[in-house]
Structure formats: C-alpha cells, structure tokens
Amino acid sequence: MKFLVGLLFLSIQVNASSLGIEGRVTSAAGCGKKVMVWLSLDKDNFQERKLLIHTEVPAGGTFKFYTKPGAYQLRASDEVGCEFMQRLTVNSKSLNQAVKLVKK
C-alpha cells in the first residue's frame, strides 16, 4: 500500500510541474524576427496585471510557460509594433496556443 501511495505521489509531482501554456510563434509579413512573449495575470487593471515571466522567441520558434491553474493573459510583441494577445485559463492540462503576431 505504501508503495502504491508513493508511486501515486511521484506521479502527481512530475505531472504538476509540466502544467502550462506552450506554443509556436509566427509573425506576419513586415513583423520582426525576434518576439517577446509575456505571461501575466488576467487582470484589466494595470496595477493588478502582474507580469509573471517573459521569454524572447525567434519567429518560428517555440516556448513553454509552466503555470499553476488559473487565468492568464498571453501577449507577444516585437520591435516594429506587431502584437498578439489571448486570455487563457489553465485547468488540469497544458494548453497549446498558436501565437500569431500581426501589425497593429
């Protein structure tokens, strides 16, 4: 029994740290080659919209943010003003989100 509980615990530990949001970044014509992808709390109020983490991804590249379950804003921007924004809710499994930047 102890062995089974141990196995279950190990399984939960490993799976818990793989939950998150992953995706591939693509850019429209005229957009930059390097993109900053931002993950923040899903808040409309600026002061509450805490930035959790961000990563630079080359156009065509992939990324993964590991998260707790919750509501998030996934944004992307580049040096020439192309943008992307999507609200996402992470529950029990990882989300795959295509990040397509367009000129605003």
Place this chain on the structure above:
Amino acid sequence: MKFFIPILLMMVSQLQAQTCREPEFMTWSQERGNHCAIKMVDKANEENCLPLIFPQLKNFEDLLGAKDLPWWATQGKLLFPNVESPGVWKNHKIDASFYPGEGEIFAGKPNIYIQSIHDEKKMKFRFFGQAPKHFLATTPMLSERNSWEGKIVERDKFEIDGTYYDYLFYDIRLPRSFMQFQAGVCISRKEVIEWMLTDLKAMDFPPISLSDFEEHWRVKIPDYPFFCIYPQYNEQLDVAVPVALDLEQSSLTRVLYVLIPSQGSPELEGDSQLSPPTQNPELNRPATKIKRENMFKEWGVAFLGE
C-alpha cells in the same frame, strides 16, 4: 527647464554632502564596511543616491533620458507594473505563490550559448536525474525526454525543429540546499552588473552572451542600493540541475548568480536574509583554459522566493 535640472542636481549634491564630501559617495564593501568613495560616474547615471533623498525623483533619469531601455522593456512598462522586477516581487523576494513547483531559489533566464568549430553538428542537451524538475519556462519547448535535440549551426547558434536560436533558455526553481552561501561579494547595485560581467569575461563567455546579459539584467534587477552576490558554478549546478551533452569533444561552463538585495549595508542590516559572504568567489570559478570543439556556456541570475 534646462536651467531647473542642473540647479536641482546641485541641491541634491549639497544634501548628499551631509554624509560624504563631493565628489565622494557612501558605499559598502566587505573589507571596509560603510565608507566614502570617489564618484566615478556622471550624475545622469547615478541611480542609487537621488531616490534615497527624494523618492519622487525616481523617474528623474527618465526625464534626463539617461536610462536607455531596450525596446521590450519600454513596451513592457506600458503593459505591466513590474517589468523591472525579476518576477512578482514581495518582501524583497519573488512571491512564490504565483509560481508552480518547489524550491526557494528562482533561477531567472539561464541562457545557454555555444562556441563551436562546426558549421553544422548534431547535438542533444538533456536534463536528467531522479528529482522532479520545477521548470518555469523554456525556449524552445523541451522534448518529452526533457531535452533539446537539434544541431549546432553557424558555429554559434542552435537549430531546433527548423528554427535558429541564439541561445537555449530555461527558468527553474531550485532547492536552496544545493547552493553555496559562503563565497561571494556585497556591493552597490551599480557595481553588481559590472562584477558579474567581469566574472563572465574571466570564463571566456562569448560577446553576444555578455551583451544579452547586460541588456536583460540592467532592466530586471530590482531597485535596491546593495546586493550580495553568491555565484554558483559547475560544482553546485551540476548537482542541482544535472545535464548531459550527447556530443563528443564538448564542455559546459555554468554560472548562476544568486542575488540577495539589501536596503542598507549588509553588515549593518538587522533583518538581512543571509550573513555576508566570507570567501573569495573567484577561487571557485571553473577552469576554462582547455579548449574543446564545442563549448557550451550557461549564465543565469537567481533570487530567493517565499
């Protein structure tokens, strides 16, 4: 306005003279504690003194145009209130309640660069070990085997799944018990970046890694007058985050700077999170004199979380 700014700076300088005579300023070192030192920078770059005297002048450098932010930081400041912190920040630490996983050390942006003699060479960079890995982010995504598998291209880039990357990136939480807190230095914020860059140069990190480091951490290190730096090299990181390079004639030089901020000089700080270091960190640097066909170099900066 042109006349107003110099007059204000003169007023601030006179107030500062209450503690140290111009052109000196108050600083801290392990050997001498609090002491006055000659000011080596112009006033436009001075970021520690002005806010301490007049907190409302924190944006003074912006008025002067002295703080030249990279494009992403300028955009980030319009979107988020905390882009100039390494994460969600609370009580001088990362607020761990917003992040998954375990570990008191939040390793931000370990970047892995490559210097190779090969224009094209297959490679695999694999995280291994029994302990669960508490990643916070990776670029590119890891494979199911917790690895990046692709090619070294153009001698200094990676190609993964058809896309070129200047570096491989991960953020991770680590147990504090794997880190060392005896060897390090305590210095002013302004000196922190310079110290780390000098350390990286001593380990022959490639120029692009140095410019990336400077661009990122000039923005992301929070605004405190002092920091203690506790460098973790291969000796600590190979245990905390074991990796395997499936590539012959390779080496990996690793460093992670754990930064502990302090509002006052660390030796006087009553609520200091750690005792100041007692050993010279330079003695622990990994040797990098032997050249390999493929030399991987990894830098990162970490903060405590609670």
